[in-house]
Amino acid sequence: xxxxxxxxxxxxxxxxxxxxxxxxxxxxxxxxxxxxxxxxxxxxxxxxxxxxxxxxxxxxxxxxxxxxxxxxxxxxxxxxxxxxxxxxxxxxxxxxxxxxxxxxxxxxxxxxxxxxxxxxxxxxxxxxxxxxxxxxxxxxxxxxxxxxxxxxxxxx
Numbered sequence: 001x002x003x004x005x006x007x008x009x010x011x012x013x014x015x016x017x018x019x020x021x022x023x024x025x026x027x028x029x030x031x032x033x034x035x036x037x038x039x040x041x042x043x044x045x046x047x048x049x050x051x052x053x054x055x056x057x058x059x060x061x062x063x064x065x066x067x068x069x070x071x072x073x074x075x076x077x078x079x080x081x082x083x084x085x086x087x088x089x090x091x092x093x094x095x096x097x098x099x100x101x102x103x104x105x106x107x108x109x110x111x112x113x114x115x116x117x118x119x120x121x122x123x124x125x126x127x128x129x130x131x132x133x134x135x136x137x138x139x140x141x142x143x144x145x146x147x148x149x150x151x152x153x154x155x156x
Contacts, residue, residue: 007115008033009099013089014072016079020087022065027113029063030138032131035097035107037069039078043106046125051083053128060135061113067091069105110134112141 008031012021025031032050036043050057050064057064064086068075072090079088091097100107104123110131111117119126119134 006117008109008111008117009096010115011096011099013067013091013096015090016072016076016088020065020089022115025063025113026115029061030113030135031109031111031115032057032062032064032135033067033107033109033111034064034125035067035069035091035094035100035105035109037094037105039070040106043125044081046128047083047086049128050131051085053132054085056132056135060132060139062135063087065089067096069094069097110138112138 008022010021010023010026012019014020022031034043034047047064047066066082066086067089069091070078071092075088075090082088097105097107100109100120106125107122108120108125108131109117110119118138119131
């Protein structure tokens with residue numbers, strides 16, 4: 001269930017693999033956005049758990065973006081400890097996080113390919129299964145996606 005926003009802001013941020021404009025995912029990918037403060041083993045472990053479900057993420061047309069309140073240099077140094085398939089973006093002043101309008105970090109947002117928010121959790125990370133159920137629901141609702149529409153009610 002969405003929190004304080006209905007749509008994600010289409011921002012551009014520096015990342016460990018170059019600058020990333022969120023609008024490049026528009027009309028292409030569902031998004032899982034994790035906003036974090038400084039380094040914390042809890043969110044790192046959560047990302048590794050999510051990465052173990054990479055096949056599901058691909059199947060549900062999802063990209064994972066991690067927006068960290070740390071400098072790009074620090075993020076690049078830490079990247080070797082993080083799952084390689086995700087996008088790591090530097091937001092050292094937390095400006096993007098502040099636009100999302102939530103009270104605490106970590107913050108997780110799941111949006112469809114048009115930026116509409118379907119799941120948002122702040123101050124705690126949801127179970128991986130909850131994120132995957134939301135992505136499944138989004139894929140079923142998309143007429144151009146690969147999942148059949150029957151039985152979608154069971155995922156919500």
